[in-house]
Amino acid sequence: MNQTASSDLPDGPGPGSPAPGVVLEIEGLRTEFRTPAGIVRAVDGLSCVVRRGETLCVVGESGCGKSVTALSILRLVPSPPGRIAGGRILFEGRDLLALGEAEMERVRGNAISMIFQEPMTSLNPLQPVGRQIAEAIALHQGLARRDAMAKAVGMLRRVAIPDAERSAAAYPHQLSGGMRQRVMIAMALSCNPKVLIADEPTTALDVTIQAQILELIREQQERLGMAVILITHDMGVVAENADRVVVMYAGRKVEEGGVEDLFERPAHPYTRGLLGSIPHLDDAARAGAGARRARLAEIKGSVPSLARLPPGCSFAPRCALAEARCREAAPPIVRHGPGHRVACWNAGHAAPGAAAA
Amino acid sequence: MSALRDVAAPEARPGPAAAAEALVEVRDLKKHFPVRRGLFGGVAGHVHAVDGVSFRIAPGQTLGLVGESGCGKSTAGRTLLRLLEPTAGEIRFRGEDITRLDAAAMLPYRRRMQMVHQDPYASLNPRMPAGEIVAEPLVIHGVGGGRAERRERVAQLFERVGLRPEQMDAYPHEFSGGQRQRIGIARALALGPELIVCDEPVSALDVSIQAQILNLLMDLQDEYGLSYLFIAHDLAVVEHISQRVAVMYLGRIVELTDRASLFETPLHPYTEALLSAVPIPKATARRRRRVILAGDVPSPISRPAGCHFHTRCLYAHARCRSEAPALREVLPGHLAACHLHDAGVTLPLARPA
Numbered sequence: 001m002n003q004t005a006s007s008d009l010p011d012g013p014g015p016g017s018p019a020p021g022v023v024l025e026i027e028g029l030r031t032e033f034r035t036p037a038g039i040v041r042a043v044d045g046l047s048c049v050v051r052r053g054e055t056l057c058v059v060g061e062s063g064c065g066k067s068v069t070a071l072s073i074l075r076l077v078p079s080p081p082g083r084i085a086g087g088r089i090l091f092e093g094r095d096l097l098a099l100g101e102a103e104m105e106r107v108r109g110n111a112i113s114m115i116f117q118e119p120m121t122s123l124n125p126l127q128p129v130g131r132q133i134a135e136a137i138a139l140h141q142g143l144a145r146r147d148a149m150a151k152a153v154g155m156l157r158r159v160a161i162p163d164a165e166r167s168a169a170a171y172p173h174q175l176s177g178g179m180r181q182r183v184m185i186a187m188a189l190s191c192n193p194k195v196l197i198a199d200e201p202t203t204a205l206d207v208t209i210q211a212q213i214l215e216l217i218r219e220q221q222e223r224l225g226m227a228v229i230l231i232t233h234d235m236g237v238v239a240e241n242a243d244r245v246v247v248m249y250a251g252r253k254v255e256e257g258g259v260e261d262l263f264e265r266p267a268h269p270y271t272r273g274l275l276g277s278i279p280h281l282d283d284a285a286r287a288g289a290g291a292r293r294a295r296l297a298e299i300k301g302s303v304p305s306l307a308r309l310p311p312g313c314s315f316a317p318r319c320a321l322a323e324a325r326c327r328e329a330a331p332p333i334v335r336h337g338p339g340h341r342v343a344c345w346n347a348g349h350a351a352p353g354a355a356a357a
Numbered sequence: 358m359s360a361l362r363d364v365a366a367p368e369a370r371p372g373p374a375a376a377a378e379a380l381v382e383v384r385d386l387k388k389h390f391p392v393r394r395g396l397f398g399g400v401a402g403h404v405h406a407v408d409g410v411s412f413r414i415a416p417g418q419t420l421g422l423v424g425e426s427g428c429g430k431s432t433a434g435r436t437l438l439r440l441l442e443p444t445a446g447e448i449r450f451r452g453e454d455i456t457r458l459d460a461a462a463m464l465p466y467r468r469r470m471q472m473v474h475q476d477p478y479a480s481l482n483p484r485m486p487a488g489e490i491v492a493e494p495l496v497i498h499g500v501g502g503g504r505a506e507r508r509e510r511v512a513q514l515f516e517r518v519g520l521r522p523e524q525m526d527a528y529p530h531e532f533s534g535g536q537r538q539r540i541g542i543a544r545a546l547a548l549g550p551e552l553i554v555c556d557e558p559v560s561a562l563d564v565s566i567q568a569q570i571l572n573l574l575m576d577l578q579d580e581y582g583l584s585y586l587f588i589a590h591d592l593a594v595v596e597h598i599s600q601r602v603a604v605m606y607l608g609r610i611v612e613l614t615d616r617a618s619l620f621e622t623p624l625h626p627y628t629e630a631l632l633s634a635v636p637i638p639k640a641t642a643r644r645r646r647r648v649i650l651a652g653d654v655p656s657p658i659s660r661p662a663g664c665h666f667h668t669r670c671l672y673a674h675a676r677c678r679s680e681a682p683a684l685r686e687v688l689p690g691h692l693a694a695c696h697l698h699d700a701g702v703t704l705p706l707a708r709p710a
Binding site for chain 1: 425426533534535536563564565566567568569571572575590592593594596597620630631632633634635636637638639640642643647649650651653654
């Protein structure tokens, strides 16, 4: 039912000995939640690797499991009702799911750190932001308070917060949304992580501020050589930031590939549907002033409830290519091209009337 | 001949012909909110949420109103509908001045102007079946005949927006986000309006559902000849649905033109930066030249003197810091409020030598 890890690794030798450059390797991850409607599989057999210095984008709509994947990596899934029910998460060859809580705490915020969509909810409202960063530094690097504070101010300067000394004394509510996200990034980077997980880091921000924050993450990534897992629903953000992309639907990876493959040769009907359904800014210019506005390609229906997934391929009820086989058995994820994988019985077949994508 | 003149007429100073043709027109609309401080609630200042905005919307057309949070775009929409009382300025509907009408005199206009909200969950009464939510405007305005006739009309509306009439007895929580937005649209359509103000109607929805709702809005426009004021922060969505687009920054319109000109030749530095900041979903997009603005939007309580944008503008010069530029027609049908074009249009945008 779940694909085996080895069939899914692009060119990985085997578990235990990480492929060169791989910092994080997720194998058959299953995360479940107990709900009144029964056990729900938020992440169902996800496998992927993250290489040093690259940006892996995980994209999908609400409920696809992208955020739960991020929380699972850091073992932050609220339990109960959540539970990591299976799989392995290998960080530099060590299985994070097998670590004791004390060991895990040394990884979290240190070797792997995370930033969230709404920085206001992840910052302590009662403490000046400088002290919050200094606390993380003191905890993980064993620095004295004064040295930790000096480093915190340095971090604020590095993320381009104006007047860093004074801003360090500010409380979160005194800063704008963009500045709060910079503080979160300063905190996340203060221990030189090897992996930064950014869960919708710019979704709550205005577009000009989003551009600043994504630029900042890219700069720091180059400086530190860290890997970034960028979780987003915005295909534009994916196109401009990803090296590789994982597309998720209803808890499963449905397509994975390099950013060019994914945007120029999308193989899964869901990926094609997503790309066809978003208006492109430059189409307005091409169409000209008087031209009639074109309809967008629609994906019919809505995202299914995880508690009531259809048998077979979860996307089948919305898919224009679906046939009897799709409703009976979930397609395995298979190689579609170099570094390009897709889980679809009809991968690469054009959908009727979806040529525009 | 008059049609030609209309195209060229700037919306800030429309000629009589243009005024007759517009479905709605606002002139120099202002909405200021007092900021109260201290024990006795003394007025310590004003939020200039909307500060002298002029535009018009032709029948059957969509004007997009785009800008970042706090720019005043939603307040402009609500003030236009007189859900908020304007501080100053004029609102005309089919040429009639409705700015100061009292509630009773306003009632017939309310039928003709409706609104679709951003969050379809927060804007629907959770204790009311969907069919009653859609029927409520008919009841309030005493139209649509008896109970049975009303139910028939609501069933038609349900079908028209892509819901099944059997769903009329279900409650809002039983619907998905996209379906709830369809309920909101059906309610707005119930009274057969001429104008619908759509305030971020798709920003709370998943990408695949956004396309369904945008298509529905466009189909309804074609079918009923509706006019939309389409308010959104997402430039790609606004460009897609609008014939003309107004860009707002700190309470003012800084640029107003047709969608193709806005994208091809943005005349205001803020529009240029906004367009360049929008991530484009294409693999080739990462290699394009980008303008990244520094800093945040200033507070609408203490706005910078002169041009409000000068603190973030790449091309600001002395004049921008002291004198606010007026919105004027720089190219035919293309309005911008920027000193760069004082001595004739400057393209590409550049600081004066």
